[in-house]
Amino acid sequence: EKGGFETFMLKEIHEQADAVAETIADRTVREDGVDLDEPGALDEELLKGVKRIVVVACGTSYHAGLIGRYTIEEWARVPVEVEVASEYRYRNPVLGQGDLVIGITQSGETADTLAAMRLARERGATVLAVTNVMGSQATRDADGVLFTRAGLEIGVAATKTFLCQVAVMYLLALRLAELQGTMDAPRRRELIADLKRIPHAIAELLEGEEERIQPVAERFGPSSFFLYIGRHIGLPVALEGALKLKEISYIATDAYAAGEMKHGPIALLDEATPVVAVATDSPVLDKVVSNMQEVRARGAHVIAVATEGNTEIGEHAEVVLRVPKLDWMLQPILAVIPLQLLAYAIARTRGLNVDQPRNLAKTVTVE
Numbered sequence: 001e002k003g004g005f006e007t008f009m010l011k012e013i014h015e016q017a018d019a020v021a022e023t024i025a026d027r028t029v030r031e032d033g034v035d036l037d038e039p040g041a042l043d044e045e046l047l048k049g050v051k052r053i054v055v056v057a058c059g060t061s062y063h064a065g066l067i068g069r070y071t072i073e074e075w076a077r078v079p080v081e082v083e084v085a086s087e088y089r090y091r092n093p094v095l096g097q098g099d100l101v102i103g104i105t106q107s108g109e110t111a112d113t114l115a116a117m118r119l120a121r122e123r124g125a126t127v128l129a130v131t132n133v134m135g136s137q138a139t140r141d142a143d144g145v146l147f148t149r150a151g152l153e154i155g156v157a158a159t160k161t162f163l164c165q166v167a168v169m170y171l172l173a174l175r176l177a178e179l180q181g182t183m184d185a186p187r188r189r190e191l192i193a194d195l196k197r198i199p200h201a202i203a204e205l206l207e208g209e210e211e212r213i214q215p216v217a218e219r220f221g222p223s224s225f226f227l228y229i230g231r232h233i234g235l236p237v238a239l240e241g242a243l244k245l246k247e248i249s250y251i252a253t254d255a256y257a258a259g260e261m262k263h264g265p266i267a268l269l270d271e272a273t274p275v276v277a278v279a280t281d282s283p284v285l286d287k288v289v290s291n292m293q294e295v296r297a298r299g300a301h302v303i304a305v306a307t308e309g310n311t312e313i314g315e316h317a318e319v320v321l322r323v324p325k326l327d328w329m330l331q332p333i334l335a336v337i338p339l340q341l342l343a344y345a346i347a348r349t350r351g352l353n354v355d356q357p358r359n360l361a362k363t364v365t366v367e
């Protein structure tokens with residue numbers, strides 16, 4: 001049932017190309033636009049008029065929401081807030097008609113996310129569920145549903161479901177941009193072509209990646225603390241990489257907006273600290289590079305995730321994990337993969353059960 005892989009988590013990491021292909025396939029048939037007008041989806045008139053979006057989610061799904069924020073704001077120019085569901089539901093949020101609330105939940109059963117969605121509905125907002133499970137409670141608590149099509153995920157750590165959530169957020173952002181008239185057809189065509197390249201890029205990246213990462217895991221695996229940094233679209237990747245490592249290896253991690261480092265976390269750095277920097281090509285890359293220099297000036301070690309072909313990064317990091325080049329806004333869906341595998345390899349080096357980490361459950365049906 002593990003299809004020749006040693007764990008479900010590793011199997012599921014390797015299923016990511018197919019899972020994303022499945023999630024985008026029939027939604028990207030048109031060359032200059034995304035189609036989301038499918039059974040169970042929201043009325044498109046509603047998307048056309050939406051003025052404000054709030055995403056509610058927990059854990060890894062929250063990170064997918066953060067990536068959605070950057071893309072929706074950049075492409076569709078609709079303001080987006082992203083909130084941890086367990087906080088949002090107790091905050092007496094300002095919400096009402098005309099607002100779109102998106103609940104992202106792989107299982108469709110997370111108690112806090114469901115409660116936040118119900119609260120939003122009571123206040124008159126429209127609720128969209130992004131979930132991987134047909135017939136789950138989230139599908140019943142929403143006005144519309146967009147399914148990720150990752151297939152069953154058994155490993156407790158979310159991997160392929162996360163990539164599919166990110167893919168759905170890209171699709172939704174592009175559809176919103178078209179409906180709201182904020183992106184011209186040539187640009188949409190470019191992005192859709194790149195979206196369709198993602199499955200192949202994932203497969204290419206996975207080829208030989210475990211062998212490349214193993215020595216990195218062996219070198220840094222004994223560390224007791226890892227700092228992850230990123231900016232803009234790289235920040236959710238840093239947060240997700242840090243969450244993966246802490247949940248399956250039990251190593252303390254922190255993830256920070258790179259620009260905040262000097263406001264506190266830099267005090268944690270010493271000669272023993274590995275710092276994972278998400279440094280894929282983007283308009284803020286030079287800022288990330290200066291943060292990497294600050295890290296190295298304290299004697300700490302930089303493990304960078306960078307875009308293939310960027311030779312400069314090698315001068316500022318001890319280890320560079322490369323991902324294929326796509327439009328810079330699409331890089332996160334690839335950049336997270338080496339970080340999944342790094343967490344995986346470190347946990348395995350420590351002899352841990354990655355499929356069922358201690359204290360964690362796959363579905364959190366209590367608050």
Ligand code: F6R
Nearest residue numbers: 059060061105106107110157158
């Ligand atoms: C982390 C992880 C959790 C879930 C969170 C939300 O690897 O799996 O953080 O992402 O419990 O779960 P769903 O998406 O089912 O609402």
